[in-house]
Amino acid sequence: MSGTGAAGSGPKRQALHTQLRALRERAEWDRKTPSASVAQNSLQRAVRGTGVQGAEQFAEHWVSGWAPPLGEAEKFVVPNEDEVMLAVVAVWSHWAGECALTAEGTLDPRWRRMNEAFWIAKLADAREELDDDGARLPGHEGSLDTGPIETPWSGSSGVRNEIRGGNFYGSVFMGRDVGIAPNAAFVHGGGGRGDRFPPPPRAPKLPEWVVDREQVDEVVHLLCPRGPWWRGRRHRPVRGSTVGLTTAVHGAGGFGKTTLADLVRTDPRVRSAFGGRVYAVTVGRDVRSREAVAGAAHRAALLFDRAAPAEADPVRAGEVLAEVLERAGPVLLVIDDVWEAEQLAPFLVGAPECLRMVTTRRPSALPAGHRPVLVDRMTEGQARAVLTHGGLVLPASEVDRLVVATGRWALLLRLANRNLARQAATGADVGAAARRLLQRLEAQGPADLDRGGDRSASVRASIEASTALLPPGGPRRFLELGVFAEDELVPVPVAAALWRATAGLAEDQARELCAAMADLSLLSLDPAVPGGALSLHDVVRDHLRATARDDLPALNANLLDALATDLPKAPTATGAGLQVPAWWQTSHGYLLDHLVGHLLDASRAEAAEALAGDLRWVRTRLH
Template identity: 30%
Template structure:
């Protein structure tokens, strides 16, 4: 059973699922709920009329420019209302959209992270499109409130973040109502007045800080929203901007926590790589979104870039220079960060962009060494989010041509498209490190990633499965194959036959790559193929393609076609209908006869004329091969297929070998493998024909 289905069944009634709600309102905030809050609460509690879900949008009530955090405060007041807390019983999900939700890729990243959080388990990445998995996730909640905060102006994908169940609601904050769906109720609010009140309340606390404390608090705005920030990073920033010592940093952090300007996280244990505790009393902190927004406004673009540059420069000093990989490479080997630095793994690209180093950020996000590490930690959404952020910044602030070096940021759009296309294949694997092999295999022939994939594979120092070169003659011969239900290899290894899953079967002479095919009835589907031991003829089992072939719904007709491989001409055809269906076939060991098993009995046929033989010949049949578990010609490797995965086992050293995932589950499963005489490995199934080889 799927883990998500088990989770759904365990949570029958949905009363045990508690979600992290909105950020709690700070103690220093002295603000009563305005009328817009009460109106939003009323609409969220009302019974839906025409539509099956409730949607409410908080927007500014006038043309005046607002910073945005006023609407965020109003949304938090709505969530804190006693009536909302009683109705949704803690099932509130806060989603910070931010500027990245402006286009479809950025929205897809946020939608995927929302689904992962609601499911409590990894889910396939779908590039923002509808999926049955998302339906099952939302069905886990009888009542749910999703708050989408900070949707940027002009965003045309807002509807992709909304929920659509009858007892579920969405609250959106955005400065522009023009892109909202018609069923979302708009509540205008005086956001400018709220922002003035928030600033005044914050000033009563910052006035109690020591000299320079307000500036240091504003510098905490460089960190990501709602993220848990490690104290060593705070110390690094303040050392770079104000020359503060660890003791001074500890004293200021304690004072900020006393004034409720930051939220400490004392229950997390610092990793051994961190410096000794100098009296913080806690190891991580979180900055309130309102404090962060005001701090970024007070810093301004120039000081924001300087603070980020100080952090990035200090981090770069701890890492070696990066070796060039198939062209350009970032200045530092950022993928060698300590594995415990969760914050940096997720937000480093954003800090590089805020520091003004767009080229470094683009080269890092497009480096497969970084992509592989991000993939292990967060799945495909991690590297896709990095590439999306770089692409969005590049579109808003292009880099002059003369300032670019190597493979710079403007190429990330193509890289992101290539990575997004194979994202369904990059779900967690067993062992986890095998997902790197899946990534490199599928990017091997990509125009943007291909050279890097080849270079990384060559430097792994262990056996890997690689694609045959695009210029390989056999690859070219098989290029027209869209799928294969069955494959057979002649006894001498010189002839390869494929049942294409449609009304066609084809065979290939491996010596000179001569290609022949045979077409059958328009409504037939070729599902099995068997070659005679001497390769002079082949037998293809087909069924009526109008209905599915299965035990509950058998086909209305089945056929066996015998074809001469030298000329491509059909020799004869056997048919079975209704109670005389042909169930299986086999070829004689001496290549002179054909065996069929039908519902009304077993029969033997002359392979040259199709004449029914009175008795079964004594030579016996060629044993049917088990294609799901095959051994290489040299006896070193055993290949097995299960679902959409191909796994190798090293028989010499008796240990697991390379592993690949060749097709998403929803597109089909692999049927088997065939070892070719030149040590190539062919995996096949309805998703396609895949030709690879082992590189040691």
């Protein structure tokens, strides 16, 4: 077997084994689909396909020694092959939903850069412990200590989680601490209760153009104060603390707060510290009423317990969420796009072992004592990387001017990149295209955010430059998307229904138009959602709604009439002989959440009131 000895009772070897085994379990659970195999020979082929040094000699039985089940912990041996073990970790991470491998099956350079030092350091710790103990032989008599292990969240309270055999979902933190979820219901295969208690979500998939931001390390330091990188730092958050990601410019969006939060969620140090138990919920500006705030808290509770009761009162909804989080143990909860303190309040109740990370444009929405992290505009180097992503070659003078004209604003930089890449793909002179784009941007004035420049004008110029590349009628169709709710995945068939009403587009034409818009980064497409779904950045949506303000009632009416044609008619709840669309038969979850809002925006208040009180609608929404 390729290893240097059994784990014995050393905490560093124990930590390494715990991490490897937890990663293996998560990977194999996520991989268990009718079309995918978790057999050892599948792992062997994948590891050899990475091409790392020594991969050709990778043997199936090595993993049985590197990550044996908990009941066979005494069989654990410390791997000898750094590169091969890193390849195994990469394959498992890829199976678990992270972008660890390229399309060719080799190690993704970005993933390697973020993970290599982490794993090699843990291996070195385990080997050093072996040297100290003299445990060199595979037959070394010893077993893993399955007594209490202090977690990274023990802190001054002295709270300890325990591993007492059986299933658990654990993690190590740089080979020194182990965090255990005390509720076995959250473990994959945890006693058949998975239908109610879902497993931890996969790490979000980051777009290829995303660049590293220096604030990631700052957030990691705040969330995970036990790592060796923390030495010399002054502040250490206590359990239950809140880290706030906000902007240095009041009211500015598009700086990359959500993207930075996603970078943190995918960071191996964070995922290891929390055992992959990192959750996220989006609030949004449109969540204003007490019922809507309570609904946002309920959505968060459902991430942990599908049977969590819904409450109309935000205080009670916060108590329900707190109860769920108390059972969950140490987790990281990301609360994205908060606008008001009242929106955040239900998420901050109780659950001292839950760490919260909040993104907001308004620091006043954050609780007292939070640890702020300012997400400002990009550095010049980061701005150039985004602007020239994908091998886009631009004259240096145009790059310099575009960096200034976009104000190093992540959203505008990405729009500029996709605009120029789209033109380059047609054989256009990229330098000339850059100068035309600059004329549009500079005519509005540079996006000088430090001096209160007109951000809306810069957004308008960038969007208009991109929509000009759409086919005839495309700019108007894009404008019409402002009718949809904020921070939501909108089913492509629903958007297609709108365009069928406003422009007579067939669904295949609507999908082609969506793809063209996504290629220009005007919107995002999620093909993993059945039927496909699109989403808009809230800054872009704000622009669309401001531009089409006078048309929104008619657009909502067009959308409703188009969707109604796909549903049967049914008697009204009053039985007055009238017929109404059977909205409760819709297959789109988006409509179940936002149909009443669209009726109100279409100036159909009476229909909205009747629908909200219709038991057929209420029953469908509750189930």
